[in-house]
Amino acid sequence: MIKVCSVVGARPNFMKMTPIVHELARRGVEQFLVHTGQHYDARMSDVFFDELNLPKPDVFLGVGSDSHAKQTAAIMVAFEATCLEFRPDLVIVSGDVNSTLAAAIVAAKLMIPLAHVEAGLRSFDRAMPEEVNRVLTDRVSDLLFASEESGVTHLRNEGVPEARIHLVGNCMVDSLFKHVDVAVSRSPWNEFGLEPGSYALVTLHRPSNVDEIEALRTLMATINRVAEHLPVLFPVHPRTRARLAQEAIATTPGVRLTDPLPYLTFLGLMAKAKCVLTDSGGIQEETTALGVPCLTLRENTERPATITCGTNRLVGNDPAQIEAGVAEIRAGHWPTGSRPPFWDGHAAVRVVDVLDAWGAERGTPLT
Known part of the structure; x- marks a missing residue:
């Protein structure tokens, strides 16, 4: 059986990761949750665990605020120790915050397979720290879960093998x-x-x-x-x-x-x-x-x-x-719009379906 480590750290991560954590639990998958503490204020962190019914983290790294370099480095040091202790078979990260990149680098260097939820998004603006985090995380990920078609296109253009790319929809919309x-x-x-x-x-x-x-x-x-x-x-x-x-x-x-x-x-x-x-x-x-x-x-x-x-x-x-x-x-002249494909509240199910198939191919099923 696979042991899955899910990583959260900042406000957006909580909404994206909660549906996946719940779906893994529904299927009886062995998992543990790591909170880096990038957002640690009760208003930016604790309340989301309560309202989203996200399980309390098994590990809280407590890194807090700092410069991008110091915060990322602190998460890497603490998360490496966590991985060496708990020995996950798969690490899941989401989004584009410093916690995402830090955990991704650690997993890659420890040769732990890595899944990135919300892969392939690009602003093409390197002045945004999030853009750097997105690009680098995708480069070291083994499974790339795109929330919209543009993500699939960007990953293909960057040479990511087709077998690693999966259009699953938007996990944040699941929570919504x-x-x-x-x-x-x-x-x-x-x-x-x-x-x-x-x-x-x-x-x-x-x-x-x-x-x-x-x-x-x-x-x-x-x-x-x-x-x-x-x-x-x-x-x-x-x-x-x-x-x-x-x-x-x-x-x-x-x-x-x-x-x-x-x-x-x-x-x-x-x-x-x-x-x-x-x-x-x-x-x-x-x-x-x-x-x-x-x-x-x-x-x-x-x-x-x-x-x-x-x-x-x-x-x-x-x-x-x-x-x-x-x-x-x-004046009432705004377009009403429509939802992109797969923004239907079932993205997390598709993510875990892919993980299940990936595990089966390796001879290590999720359950």
């Missing part, structure tokens, strides 16, 4: 479909004095928007103007809040700043938002799955299906494009 009804039933907008379908939801965390102060000033001034026509709820990433305070960037009364929100609260708010303004890759996917208009505050996206199929549009940090997009949404 499982929890959205409960999230909406809680009416989280009431907590903020809002009405469903009558507010904008904003998130910002990427360095190009947050650490570039002029870009942040421009975006916040634009969001203030949007709030003249549509109430804005802005759950603020800790780094973003620090920049706003440091630069004394003010918001108008129409912009409500909050701490990061629990998964179900945010999901319920997103499902009933008039529109979402974000620089998050995952939120581009979630809004597409929900059919909610999304303005992405970036010049590129590694998730083109959210544009070609879904409800997403790239607007960068251009005030004119942002305000025009919001006006178009308010």
Whole structure:
């Protein structure tokens, strides 16, 4: 039998890995869960284990925040010791955070087969740390699970053998479909004095928007103007809040700043938002799955299906494009979009089916 190690570390990992962990458990697969501690704040980590019913980690590495190099190195040192102790037959990583790359390198150097969930996504922007993480993780992975057709195309173009590439759909959407009804039933907008379908939801965390102060000033001034026509709820990433305070960037009364929100609260708010303004890759996917208009505050996206199929549009940090997009949404002229292939809530089943077949071919079945 195969012993599977699943690795999580940051907020997006939890939603992507939970359906796989549950499906492995349903089939009786021996597994253990490692949390690197890249996100360790209760609002960014603990609440997701509770709300997603993700089992408490068997191993918590507790690396915390640091520079990219120091954080990645700390995870590698700690995860190597974990692998030597537990001896997994397969390591599964997801997404593109530092925990993903660190665990991937360790697995590759220890000659442990590696599966990458959400493989093949490319923004072609090496200024994004996530792009470097994605590319390098894919290069050392044995099984590459693509969430959309573009991922398959990129992997083929990069010379990945066809037998390693599997289009399975989006595991984050699995989590969304499982929890959205409960999230909406809680009416989280009431907590903020809002009405469903009558507010904008904003998130910002990427360095190009947050650490570039002029870009942040421009975006916040634009969001203030949007709030003249549509109430804005802005759950603020800790780094973003620090920049706003440091630069004394003010918001108008129409912009409500909050701490990061629990998964179900945010999901319920997103499902009933008039529109979402974000620089998050995952939120581009979630809004597409929900059919909610999304303005992405970036010049590129590694998730083109959210544009070609879904409800997403790239607007960068251009005030004119942002305000025009919001006006178009308010007027009811936004495309309704559709879900990309296999974004049906069953991606994790397909992932584990592939793992089962892979294990059988090696003479080491999952169960």
